[in-house]
């Protein structure tokens with residue numbers, strides 16, 4: 001991604017940059033890879049923390065027509081932004097939510113005979129209502145288990161009153177291309193969906209798209225790859241980077257041996273050192289697991305994170321950074337081209353999805369969106 005310089009008159013401690021043009025380019029890339037299948041977009045959890053209100057219209061403008069969220073409330077909020085798009089809700093209708101789905105034109109993903117029964121009873125009262133059926137093919141999380149599918153195949157009247165728009169399933173190990181479960185789940189999905197009336201089929205999320213054409217079927221539904229996450233763990237990331245986080249140095253300390261830095265005195269300086277304090281901490285979703293275990297950058301100069309991450313602050317060893325770049329108000333890259341989300345995730349012992357959804361929604365960051373069509377503008381530009 002192109003990270004624009006941040007002007008020094010910026011008043012926020014930290015600025016989160018989200019490149020909407022990169023999100024649009026990522027969607028187009030995935031649509032191109034998956035064609036002739038349709039590329040939908042998963043914007044659950046507020047578009048993985050990046051802000052569905054900004055992200056979803058950009059995806060629609062790029063050509064996306066079908067959106068998935070996890071929860072009813074997310075669907076209702078998205079409907080206000082996208083009056084025409086198809087919006088499906090993974091969790092399906094919890095008891096009593098059926099009228100809200102109809103009122104907001106949302107398509108429930110039905111995950112069990114119990115949900116199918118309620119949706120059918122509701123739909124038979126009014127006009128034909130759309131739904132998506134989710135078949136479990138081995139994840140054992142959400143989805144109609146094979147035993148329930150048999151009951152459904154034996155009694156097609158259970159699907160009466162509604163219109164099955166698509167049948168989907170979800171892969172457990174798609175980010176490991178060699179994993180035998182991928183082919184097993186594809187075969188299972190093909191076998192199970194033949195027992196239902198023919199309709200559109202979808203199996204692949206971000207990583208599944210990279211397993212090749214047999215996994216594309218009629219519709220793919222990426223989330224993470226749209227937001228820049230690498231779909232195949234063992235390969236270079238083909239997606240454009242979307243997120244950067246910059247923060248200002250608040251204070252610089254000269255620390256001599258044998259002094260320590262931060263809570264728990266977990267870092268002891270080995271030489272006379274310069275320590276820069278930056279106003280981002282675990283309350284901002286900057287994981288405490290990064291304590292003594294990540295690197296920030298000032299320009300191209302690495303500044304190791306030393307000491308513990310505290311609630312509002314981190315401390316960086318800037319001894320090797322040119323002195324003119326180390327002063328209160330100087331900007332530090334915590335996430336960006338030198339340290340992408342997936343690298344921070346590795347430092348913290350987690351996955352990029354968890355970093356995105358914890359770090360990015362933070363209210364204390366000033367958020368700026370890049371991308372001409374989105375009206376984004378770099379502060380001070």
Ligand SMILES: *Cc1c(COP(=O)(O)O)cnc(C)c1O
Pocket residue numbers: 042044090170204205206207221222223224225
């Ligand atoms: C979250 C989710 C997706 C998107 O997965 P990514 O790995 O982010 O692409 C697709 N399908 C289902 C059922 C999901 O829960």
